[in-house]
Amino acid sequence: MTANATDPELRVLVLAPTARDAQITARILRDAGVDCHTCLHISEVCAEIDRGAGVAIITEESLFADDKNMLGQMILRQPQWSDFPFLLLTPAREPSEEARRKMDILQHMTLIRRPVQVVELLSAIRSALRDRVRQYQVRDHLLERDRQAEALVHERDRAEAANTAKSEFLANMSHEIRTPMNAIYGLSQILGASKPLTAKQEQYINTLQTSANSLLALINDLLDISKIEASSVELERIPFNLAQLVNDVSSIISVQAKLKQLRVVIEGNLDYSSVYVGDPTRLRQVLTNLCSNAVKFTHKGSITIVIDEDGIDARGMRRVMLAVRDTGIGVTKEQIDTIFQKFVQADNSITRKYGGSGLGLAISKRLIEIMGGSITVDSVPGSGSTFTVTLPLQPGSPEDSRHAPLALTTRKNAAPARGRVLLVEDNFPNVLVAGTFLEEFGYSFDVASNGHHALEQLQSQYYDAVLMDVQMPKMNGWDTTRAIRELELRDSLPVIGMTAHALSGDRERCMDAGMDDYICKPFDPNELRTKLKIFIPQRPLPN
Numbered sequence: 001m002t003a004n005a006t007d008p009e010l011r012v013l014v015l016a017p018t019a020r021d022a023q024i025t026a027r028i029l030r031d032a033g034v035d036c037h038t039c040l041h042i043s044e045v046c047a048e049i050d051r052g053a054g055v056a057i058i059t060e061e062s063l064f065a066d067d068k069n070m071l072g073q074m075i076l077r078q079p080q081w082s083d084f085p086f087l088l089l090t091p092a093r094e095p096s097e098e099a100r101r102k103m104d105i106l107q108h109m110t111l112i113r114r115p116v117q118v119v120e121l122l123s124a125i126r127s128a129l130r131d132r133v134r135q136y137q138v139r140d141h142l143l144e145r146d147r148q149a150e151a152l153v154h155e156r157d158r159a160e161a162a163n164t165a166k167s168e169f170l171a172n173m174s175h176e177i178r179t180p181m182n183a184i185y186g187l188s189q190i191l192g193a194s195k196p197l198t199a200k201q202e203q204y205i206n207t208l209q210t211s212a213n214s215l216l217a218l219i220n221d222l223l224d225i226s227k228i229e230a231s232s233v234e235l236e237r238i239p240f241n242l243a244q245l246v247n248d249v250s251s252i253i254s255v256q257a258k259l260k261q262l263r264v265v266i267e268g269n270l271d272y273s274s275v276y277v278g279d280p281t282r283l284r285q286v287l288t289n290l291c292s293n294a295v296k297f298t299h300k301g302s303i304t305i306v307i308d309e310d311g312i313d314a315r316g317m318r319r320v321m322l323a324v325r326d327t328g329i330g331v332t333k334e335q336i337d338t339i340f341q342k343f344v345q346a347d348n349s350i351t352r353k354y355g356g357s358g359l360g361l362a363i364s365k366r367l368i369e370i371m372g373g374s375i376t377v378d379s380v381p382g383s384g385s386t387f388t389v390t391l392p393l394q395p396g397s398p399e400d401s402r403h404a405p406l407a408l409t410t411r412k413n414a415a416p417a418r419g420r421v422l423l424v425e426d427n428f429p430n431v432l433v434a435g436t437f438l439e440e441f442g443y444s445f446d447v448a449s450n451g452h453h454a455l456e457q458l459q460s461q462y463y464d465a466v467l468m469d470v471q472m473p474k475m476n477g478w479d480t481t482r483a484i485r486e487l488e489l490r491d492s493l494p495v496i497g498m499t500a501h502a503l504s505g506d507r508e509r510c511m512d513a514g515m516d517d518y519i520c521k522p523f524d525p526n527e528l529r530t531k532l533k534i535f536i537p538q539r540p541l542p543n
């Protein structure tokens with residue numbers, strides 16, 4: 001016991017009927033190497049147990065003297081791990097009924113009959129102290145467990161806060177980067193179209209455009225992957241025409257394919273009458289990514305987009321298969337296992353030869369999985385690859401068919417759009433970019449540098465459409481659109497938002513404010529042209 005004798009939590013408390021009894025007991029214990037503390041009153045015993053002690057020696061008489069039940073209350077106060085041991089000195093006779101009831105209060109108690117045998121007392125003390133040591137071990141274990149649980153909660157909170165901060169940082173950075181990128185991208189397009197240019201100037205401008213484009217693609221991919229990782233991808237559920245979506249993607253990649261003299265073929269039945277409800281933007285993103293890869297990694301031959309719409313399952317979903325087949329460099333079996341991971345390319349030479357970041361397939365796979373589908377690859381190195389997307393799509397109702405947006409390609413050969421546009425934009429380079437494109441597409445336009453001016457101009461002039469920046473001082477684009485709708489300035493005035501964000505909530509925010517569509521800055525001139533064509537009735541240009 002001497003090893004623990006100096007530990008205050010293992011002190012032996014002695015409550016003797018008289019000061020003299022206490023002194024004698026204390027001396028015997030100290031001689032035996034037991035650290036003890038004598039108490040004069042039951043209240044002192046209780047206070048010492050609260051402070052920390054190993055065992056208490058009390059007499060039956062002191063139990064009877066405890067008319068305020070201080071011991072009982074102290075025992076109730078004990079933490080769950082504690083079962084404090086008492087040694088109760090009793091007369092040699094059997095305890096009375098009343099004495100038994102009083103003893104029940106003590107719960108963990110050893111009876112020592114008087115006259116006390118020192119050896120017996122010391123043995124009982126050691127046994128009680130060993131038991132108390134085990135209780136302290138349980139306490140320490142519980143404390144450690146609580147401490148670890150607290151640390152885990154703290155770490156989780158920190159990780160969640162860091163993740164939120166990362167998302168906010170990404171959203172803010174995307175805004176900050178995209179706004180000047182809009183100017184860089186747009187002005188490089190304008191410069192590229194201005195003649196005459198020397199061969200060197202043309203080359204510089206081409207490099208400028210390619211760099212701006214790949215930077216933009218990287219920003220978009222980083223935003224996507226961080227949103228996917230933060231599980232904050234919200235899929236849209238809107239009616240769309242799958243055949244048109246496939247056709248649109250095919251038209252877009254045909255431009256890149258033509259430059260490499262590759263043929264683009266669509267195989268399967270393009271049924272323009274079948275409409276689905278889902279997220280066409282995300283599906284288009286996946287298909288475009290697979291097709292761009294096919295073009296990128298194919299040097300001769302063709303790219304085939306295969307579409308196959310299967311039967312309807314028990315949940316009313318149609319199993320749709322979209323495959324992209326190429327005659328390109330292919331990937332090995334081992335590479336197939338890794339190319340869907342983030343930042344992984346088939347081998348180290350890919351970045352040097354083909355560029356890219358290795359994020360496209362990781363994003364595509366996760367998006368298709370979120371939609372409930374899967375992507376598989378079949379490939380023969382040197383002969384080509386087939387990336388196959390299989391996913392369940394919900395067929396749309398006849399009502400949905402009427403709401404499915406028009407295909408970009410059905411209007412391809414229509415007469416050029418003409419009309420008058422109000423450009424609401426406070427940033428001069430952006431005015432220059434958007435204005436130049438508007439003119440180039442044959443529209444006249446006026447500029448309003450804030451929401452209030454826009455409202456004034458709309459009340460005094462006729463416009464066919466409004467191109468509305470959303471982030472403006474004083475009155476932002478969303479509020480201005482709400483005011484346009486509330487004032488009923490014109491029944492069906494098309495308002496197209498221009499946002500510098502690329503986050504999923506932006507579309508809803510624009511639509512909720514009453515906009516008809518939105519375009520993300522820096523915008524692709526063709527996308528702007530197409531949107532204007534959709535919203536402004538076709539009018540031939542005056543000669």
Ligand code: ADP
Nearest residue numbers: 293294297330339345346356357358359360361
């Ligand atoms: P990135 O194209 O930006 O490198 P991806 O995640 O889209 O990133 O593709 C990862 C890798 O998978 C590519 O770098 C390439 O090695 C391989 N890969 C993807 N598609 C094809 C394809 N059609 N043919 C050959 N290899 C491909």
